[in-house]
Every structure is written in structure tokens, then in C-alpha cells.
Amino acid sequence: MSSSERTSVRTLLARDGFSELGDADRLLTELADLVGIAREDLLVGADRAADPDAALESLVRVARRDPAAVGSALRRVGATLWLLLGASSGFGDFYLRHPAELAHVRAGEALPTADELRAELLEAVEADAEGFAATGEERAWVALRVRYRRLLARIAAYDLGATDAVAVLADVAAALADAAGAALEASLCVARTRVASGGAGTGLFPRDQVAQARLAIIGMGKTGARELNYVSDVDVIFVGGGTDALVDEIGESRVIDIATRLAVQTMRGISGMEIEPPLWEVDANLRPEGKQGALVRSLDSHLSYYERWAKSWEFQALLKARPLAGDRMLGEAYVAAVQPKVWTSGARENFVDSVQRMRERVTEHIPAADVPYQLKLGPGGIRDIEFTVQLLQLVHGLSDDAIRQPGTLDALDALVAEGYIGRGDAATFAHDYRVLRVLEHRVQLRDLRRTHLMPSQPDGLRVLARASGLADSGPGVWELWEGIKREVREIHVRLFYRPLLSAVASLSSDEHQLSTEQAHDRLAAIGFRDPAGALRHIGALTGGLSRKATIQRHLMPVMIRWFADGVDPDYGLLAFRRISERLGDTPWFLRMLRDSSGAAERLTRVLSGSRYIGELMEWIPESVAWLDSDELLRPRGGVLLQEEARAIQARHGTVVEAMRAVRALRRRELLRLAFGAVVGTLTIDELAAGLTTVSEVTIQATLRAVRREIVPPEDAALDFSVIAMGRFGGGELGFGSDADVLYVYEPNGVDPQRAHELALQLVAGIRTYSEDHRVPFDLDADLRPEGRNGPLVRSLDSYAEYYRRWSLSWEAQALLRARGVAGSVKLIDRFIALADDVRYPAEVKLQDLREIKRIKARVENERLPQGADRTRHLKLGPGGLSDVEWLVQLLQHAHAHRIPALRTTSTLDALEAAREAGLVPDAAAERLRDAWRLASRLRSANTLLSGKTSDVLPVDRGKLDGIGRLLEYPPRSATLVEEEWLRTARRARRAFEKLFYG
Structure with a gap:
């Protein structure tokens, strides 16, 4: 081959995704020679392989052992082989051990059903109608493992060939769980033969006793929920028993001995070291007392343990329990018996705290170097989604059987339908869960080994991107992973740690639903003075079939308790109803109360503790959103408020319109400060400063609006200012404080009489347009010279003359807190200079x-x-x-x-x-x-x-x-x-x- 031809070949190889071009060229030539297929024909489908280099290497390795098997498979299903071996060198190793298995690779096959899987694996061990295998020798287990991997390859081929791996994830995971159940069923058949003395193994019990012994294998975790991985521990619990005749004959303890032998041999058939490598670990550590407990217990023994000794995490584990293999009736009896205990576990003392702490312990035990790569256990990983969903289920499932779903995705759908989680959060969780599971599947397929770590090397990321179809490149798939981590973690933290969960979990069983017969007395007992009125409000809030009413029904039992803890629960509930009605079907309102880290509890606190807040919130119901953020409960700065007030005046042409908006601004900021005061985010000094700033901005905006309306251009030289006095001047206002003021003007060339008239009109306008009947704003000018008997407004010269000639000691005292807040800065400076001479005299008379x-x-x-x-x-x-x-x-x-x-x-x-x-x-x-x-x-x-x-x-x-x-x-x-x-x-x-x- 010429150099130009070799260059052309390598270009084609690079286009198909090969990276080791020299090795690929050499191996491709070798494969063509081994199987008798032209190079160009061999490459059909190679471009879809996640790692064509690895696929080619596997094909050559197997072909060196059995070129006919490889050649036949390539001619029939070449594209499928490239797909399968490009994603999994583990399957390459399998076909190297068993080249004849290539004959069972099919293109375009559907996923096997649960019945197909069971039939295939029972056939592999030659099981009979009684549940015994034809032989108990190791070769039966080898046959089982080989057939299982044949079926696993069929599932993987379907998965890898799908146009959208995310869309088929649930079906693939279910098939993997069904395959695990079928494998355990087949292994149990071999175990029966080995345990029976008539079998080929080292049996200990007569065949008829083994036949009458009952062993139910309960699938737990992902296996129980039919959402299993390619290579994962299969969590199980063994339940033993026997026919009545057998128990009467040999006693229950002997029956459990037989069941235990069956369990041990069943596990060995799957996990023991044989000629064919183990399939996966059968993990029975979720059984009562864990590793220290008996491997097999009777149903009664299980129930006794769960009744007396079980911890919260054990009930969480049982959430996904289902009969997986063995005696179906015994398995169903076990699940039916433990389910009520699962759904009452959320009411156990400190249940929510214990689940939250368990999730934190899982994260804490991850090696630090693995944390950035952990798909399953790390922050933002699969466990964050699963724990969040399970906690929501266990807390709310006590009173709502609609959410008692074992599968994560099914549970998410149910939680949305019943209003426990928002549609947006659930959709994000569901999508991200599927994506994370696809990534997990692909990294496990690579070597057919149990792992949950993202690749750390660029080549591994490149292969993962191609295998999953989720990104165009290695950096792209890593960016996807980082984005999902942030997204999942944010939702997990918000939902997993929200106070509402702990509050619901602490409700007694009869508090989850408020029945008319009992609610009246209960409401009265917990502090409602008008329980009949409270029942009417509750009925109005929770009645109907709307999603809004559904969420209110979830919120109400907890919020009623929080209202009852407040000062005036009756008023709080009434105000909450009014606000809910004002907000109507606003989607964010109830979602925030349900999902936030404390907004619902804060809302009950402010409404039951403050009529001032309740009355203002009826006018500004959207302010509920502030309760979800400490930052929004902080006072807004004077500069920001000034800018907003100026923008208001720019938008509104008349003083009436402008002042309506300014009054709304003042009410809004007073409410913000009231929230901060009640929930404790403000000190008394911050509150006083905030109230003072709001008053200053209101007066400044009012003066601008009134001046624009009253003072014509020809009199624009008139200076006018407002001087704060008393607690207002000291920046020490509280809720309900008057704003003490003085008014001063300076003609600046305007006719003195005209200037005085305009100043009076300005004062009248300020007093009129600043009035607010909802939240009174009293501008008190009684600290002016001569008090109530003196003129409302004076010129600066008039003030100077008065203080020089007639000022009394109390008037000098009043000036000690004088401070300019609105109007002409130049005039304010001159007035303060005048005030300084009066209030800080060089010599103080004793008589003063x-x-x-x-x-x-x-x-x-x-x-x-x-x-x-x-x-x-x-x-x-x-x-x-x-x-x-x-x-x-x-x-x-x-x-x-x-x-x-x-x-x-x-x-x-x-x-x-x-x-x-x-x-x-x-x-x-x-x-x-x-x-x-x-x-x-x-x-x-x-x-x-x-x-x-x-x-x-x-x-x-x-x-x-x-x-x-x-x-x-x-x-x-x-x-x-x-x-x-x-x-x-x-x-x-x-x-x-x-x-x-x-």
C-alpha cells in the first residue's frame, strides 16, 4: 500500500472515530484476513461505536480464537457488534470466553419480557415443574451465568441502539431488574437440587422436605423498584417458611435451616467464584440486624423485629420491597404485612432528622478524591434525587396512598399529581435522574463492573459522550454533568430540608385530615377563640378539586398548628384566607409555601402576630414572596428608593397619579420593614433607620410632585425646604411615630408676598398629598416657633429674627434634633447654620x-x-x-x-x-x-x-x-x-x- 493510500485509509478511520490509527489499520487488516471479509465491509457500523478502537481489539481477540464465529456474526449483525463491543470491553471478554455466544446476537430485537427472561434462565439450568434443576453441579451455575449474559447483551444492544437513551432508560432498568429476578429464580432451582440429598450436590435434607420448604426472595432498593443498573448489588431479604405438614413434622427451626441452606446456595450460584465470573453481589445486609442477623427469618419473626426494633432507615429501605423470586405467596404476604409499617414510619420521633442525617453520612464517607466524579452518592447525584423523593413519600404517604409508588419516576409523577412537589422541580428531577442513570449505565457497561464514577481522563469522557449520545464531546458531557449536579443539588437542598417536612412528620395520625366531627374541639383546644369561624376559613381554602385546593389541604394541618402557636390564630387564619383569595390562582404562591425553606412558617408567624402586617398584606399580597428571602426583608437603601420615586414621577403626569404610586411605595417599604421586625432580621437601630429613610423619601417625592404642580416657571427661584425634628430628625422613628417637621422658604428674588403664598400652598399640598388613610403619615409641625399658634411656614429671615428676639428655651431644645430632609440643599445648610447658633450657644443662661x-x-x-x-x-x-x-x-x-x-x-x-x-x-x-x-x-x-x-x-x-x-x-x-x-x-x-x- 502506497503512502498516499495509507493516508487515505487513516483519514477514513479517523472519520469513523478511531483514535489509535496505526493500531487500527493493522488490526483491521488482521481481522479481514481472519474472517475473510473485506476491510471496507468490516467497517460498516463502526462510526456508531462509542470506542471503535476497543471494539476492533475485542473482535480481533475473539477472532484469533474462533474466526468462524466472529465472521458469521459480522456478516449478520456487524453494526450491532460494533455498537455493543464499542461500548463494552466487558462483553468482548465474555465473547472471548464463549465465542459461540456470538451466534445469539440479534439486530433490532425488542427488550425481553419478564416471562421470557424467566423461561430462558430456567431452561439454562433445566428446571423441572417442582423447581429443581436437572443437576446441582457447578456447570448448572455456569450455564446460568452464560445465559444471563446472553440476555444482558440483548438488553444492552436495545439500549445502545435506541435513538434516545434517556427515553428508554425506565424500560431498560425494568428489564435489568426482571433479569436479576429470573437469575435468582434459576439459581434457587439449582440450590434446591444441591440441598436435597437426592441431588448431585452435597445435600443435607430429603428431597420431599426441600420441596415443601418455602423461600421467598424479596427484592429491595433498585431491584425492588424495577430500576436496576447493568452491574449493581442486588439487595434482597430472605423469608423462610414451609407447609403446615412440614412444620408439624420437623419443627419451624428445622424448616428455617432448610430455607437458610437454600438462600446460601442461591447466593453462591450468583456471586460465588466459578469458571464463569460472578454476575453481581447478592446483598442481604438490609435484613433485620444487618450482617449480624439471621440470613433467613420466618414472616412472624420479621414482623416482630419491625414492630419492636427497626430503625427509620429500615423502613425507608422497605419502601421498594417486592416479591422477586421463590415462593410468590409468601413474598406477597411479607410485602403486604410490612407496607403499613413503612407508611407509618414517617410519624416516628425525629424521623425526618434521621433520614436527613443518613443522607449526610453517605456523603461524608465518600473519599474526597471521588466526590467530583460520584454519579450516585455525591452532592447533586442520583442519591440526592432518590432521598428527596423517598422522604416526601414517607412523610406524606401516611395519609395519602396515591404516592405509595416504589419507583422513583413513578413516585415523582404521583407527588406532582397530588401537589406535594411543583411540576417544574419534578420535571427537572425526572429528566436529570434519567440522564444520570444513563451515564451510570454507560460507565458500568465499559468493563461490566460495578462503578458509579465519571471518567477522569479525556479519552474516557470522549467514549462516554459517544456511548450515551448526550453530548458531542468529552468536555460537553462533563459540562452536562456539572450543570445537572448544580441543578439537582439546589432542588434537593430546598425540598429535602424544608421545615414543612418535619412539621408534617410530627403530626399525629388523626391530625393529617381535619374531620368536621373532631376539628371544632381540636381547634378550640389549641387556641382558636372562634373554632367555627376557623372551620369556615379552612373549608373555603381546601374545598374543591383544583390543584390549589389540593396543595392547601396538604398545607393546612401544619399551618393550623403554626397559627395556633401565634398570638392571634383566628386573625392569622382569616388574613391568610384573604391573601390566598387575593392571589387567586397565582402559581408561585402555594408552591413557595410548600417548597421554601421557611416561608410558610414565617407567614403564619407574621399574620398571627401582627394586624399591622395583615392589613397591609391585603393591599400588597405579592409581598408573601419576600418571606422566602432574608435579603428581601432587608431595608432598601435611600438611593434606590429615591431613584424609584423619581422614576414614578417621570411616568406620571399629574400629582394625583404620582402620589398614588408614591403612597404604594411607602406602604410596600413599611411592610418590608414590618416583616423584618417580626421575623427578627432587623435590629431596632436598623428598623429606625429604615423607617426614617422611607419617611424622607416620601416627603422628598411629595415635595417634588407638589412643587411641579404649584410653582410656575417664573417663580422657580423660590427655595423651599423641609426640616425634620424630634425623633424624625434623630433618625429614631418607630412604627406609628409622627414625623415632626418645620417648613422654611427663601424668596430669592420672588416677590415676598408671592413667595409666602407659594410656600403656604406647598405646605398645604405636602400635607394633603402625603395623607394615607391606610397607613397614616402625620406631618406634625407643632415644634415650630410659637407652637400651634405660630405660622406653618416662615422665611429663613423670619426664623432668624424670631430666634434672635423671642426664642424660648424649649424652642432651642427642639432645634437640637433639627435636620434637613427635603428641598433646597443650600437653604437647608443656611437653616442648620442658624439652628446651630441657637441650639449650641456659647454661653448658656442658668435660667434657661x-x-x-x-x-x-x-x-x-x-x-x-x-x-x-x-x-x-x-x-x-x-x-x-x-x-x-x-x-x-x-x-x-x-x-x-x-x-x-x-x-x-x-x-x-x-x-x-x-x-x-x-x-x-x-x-x-x-x-x-x-x-x-x-x-x-x-x-x-x-x-x-x-x-x-x-x-x-x-x-x-x-x-x-x-x-x-x-x-x-x-x-x-x-x-x-x-x-x-x-x-x-x-x-x-x-x-x-x-x-x-x-
């Missing part, structure tokens, strides 16, 4: 300080509501907010000129500065700070609980307990809340009196 103290005493006596208990008033009572704030402001007014750190609008920052300056002792500062924080938290909690603003700590024990729950006290902590406030307030009051009046 006395006046502040006098006014404080007067406020305590005159502003408390009539009949109110002074000790319970969080703002004006002893040790309340007013005490801390007035003391701090007194110190600021007296010392801020010489101590710059006191020049802050924040009460706590100023208190800390006073402590560092030695104006307040450490102990006193700590007591004052604790009282201020606790009072702030109690005020906000009171508003969240009731939806109404109040400065008085309730007397009602239920409300006190509700406030305590919001502040993360344990249930029934009304007395604890009350005592803590009174104690904290007393200590703060003593510190206040000593420092303020001393």
Missing part, C-alpha cells in the same frame, strides 16, 4: 436650663392622658423616652458648644458622647440607653400587634403576651414583659432624676 427642667415637670403632669397609669406610659412616664431625651438634650444645650461630639441629632449617639465626656456615669448611661431602647421596641411592637398607635403598655395579658412574642420572648410572657419594663424604667428614672434635677 431651669426653664427646661420646669417645662419637663409640667409636661409630666399635664400631658399624660387622663386616667393613664404613669408607670405604663412608654413616652411620658417615669423612665420613658421623654426622660432620656430631655436629659440628653439638656446636656447638649449646655455643653455642645465646647464638646463637638454632642452635636448630633441622635439621642443614643449624644448619650454616648456625654458618657465619654464624663457628663453621665457609665452605669447611668447604660440604664438610660436600655430604657430608651426597650421603650422604642415596645412602642413599635404595640403598633405592629394591634395596627394602632399607642404609647401605653397594655394591661391586657393577651396583648402583653403578643408584644412579648414580637420581641422574641417565650410564649405566655406577659408578666415577664411587664416586669422587665417596670424594672428598667425604675432604674432609668433614678438615673434621670439624679442627673436632670440634681
